Amino acid sequence: MDKKKDARQDQKSEIREYHTPSSGFFFKIKKNLHSKKSNYQNIELIENETFGKILLLDGLVQTTDRDEFCYHEMMAHPACVVHPSPVDILIIGGGDGGILREALKYAIRNVHLVEIDAEVIAVSKQYFPWMKEILKDNRVTLVINDGVNFVKNTSLKFDVVFIDSSEPVGPSAVLHEKLFYELLKKRLQPEGIIVAQVASPFFHSEFIEQKMTFFRELFRFSSLYLGPVPTYPGGCWCYAFLSDLVHPFDIKRDPPPGLRYYNPDIHKAAFALPNDLIF
């Protein structure tokens, strides 16, 4: 009995993310804020002394108070500064609202956030301070729907599309497939840009190579770029910039003030790839 109790307390005292079966992160739990299985995934939110609030989906860290700017700035700004006129934006996934917050800093006309899991929105609204503000912005249309369904059935066209999927397991798996990008391309304006989170360059370089193969079949400009995200596996993340007409280096406007990671020097630098990632 005592042992069982100890084991339960141990489980509750920290959370682990396994990056491989033999390694990963641990985060001590200061407070358990939320732990519930939705129709799609296990949603956990904890408070940690170092990282503040940490949102995990199926045990994988998505967003933390302390380092979310690294990921969200690198998702949002590269495309927003190079598109000639980004007015209609689509975000698929991204229920924590981080990319939405960044995109709204530009003079856009409207942005659709298509999140499959209403529970992710609800939890983020409760715990991430930016969510309440941005969901009141009248440029925002919140759609609770499967990303593939939305893309199949909408007649809208977009200037910039962000694929803020979780890992290629669970509800996000289909968002990593070629078929989805073929459908998505039909919803892009001619000068449209897609930015997608891809994977860890350190742990998943083969997966990245596979994706690049079909990205190149579909888009004239298919470039990978990198940026650090301390709480993602390997500490560095890989993004894809996809467009038929817009070159990723052709910067047309300043980023908004007040960013913590992204700037024009970082923009260009992010596209420099280590030898191991040059396919």
Place this chain on the structure above:
Amino acid sequence: MDKKKDARQDQKSEIREYHTPSSGFFFKIKKNLHSKKSNYQNIELIENETFGKILLLDGLVQTTDRDEFCYHEMMAHPACVVHPSPVDILIIGGGDGGILREALKYAIRNVHLVEIDAEVIAVSKQYFPWMKEILKDNRVTLVINDGVNFVKNTSLKFDVVFIDSSEPVGPSAVLHEKLFYELLKKRLQPEGIIVAQVASPFFHSEFIEQKMTFFRELFRFSSLYLGPVPTYPGGCWCYAFLSDLVHPFDIKRDPPPGLRYYNPDIHKAAFALPNDLIF
């Protein structure tokens, strides 16, 4: 009794590095290869399924088979490709031999490796395959000595100096101080370059800012640069490039073939700093 035994077994089944009191890495232990306190520090070497051999000093990961190239290439190559003629090299610390291995790929005349702890050399020689080869190279002089003592007492001058210290606690603390860099500068040729590992840009930006203050007082070109190291805290590491005459972008030669991380694009990109690190 049972509980105690369980606790001991738990300790042995994995190793943890705390990056903050509430977060860090865990690595499952496949095999304990070495665990011994030297005169200076606790030296551990474990085998892990993902990372291969992991060397820890006082509980902090120094080198792993899987990702050591990230750190060692970014320490060695930026200075070696921009120096007009790097022939006399000094490495302070670096007992695992990674920087030494990279520096020997250039047409250098000699390299002094000054490591305070003979045990680190012995363990590395036993477990890191490159060590046996490079210590046989007749351009290498191995010195078991305190880095400060060596720098104070030598009459030699160097073209490139690498400070491969461990953290600013324990035997390496003094290697992070201004006084040490003042002494070191006297041992630099006029076109000399110092490259030093500094800290995690994510966890230790205040420490980096302090160091930059005295680097700028001492050297005309004082630049920080960044590169990922998956097994270091935050997954990204900060290095300093210090010189009075050589600009860090003035590349004069190709890097050696066969590198996995470093290339000329990465060289320039590494000096682009996120807003949070521009002091």
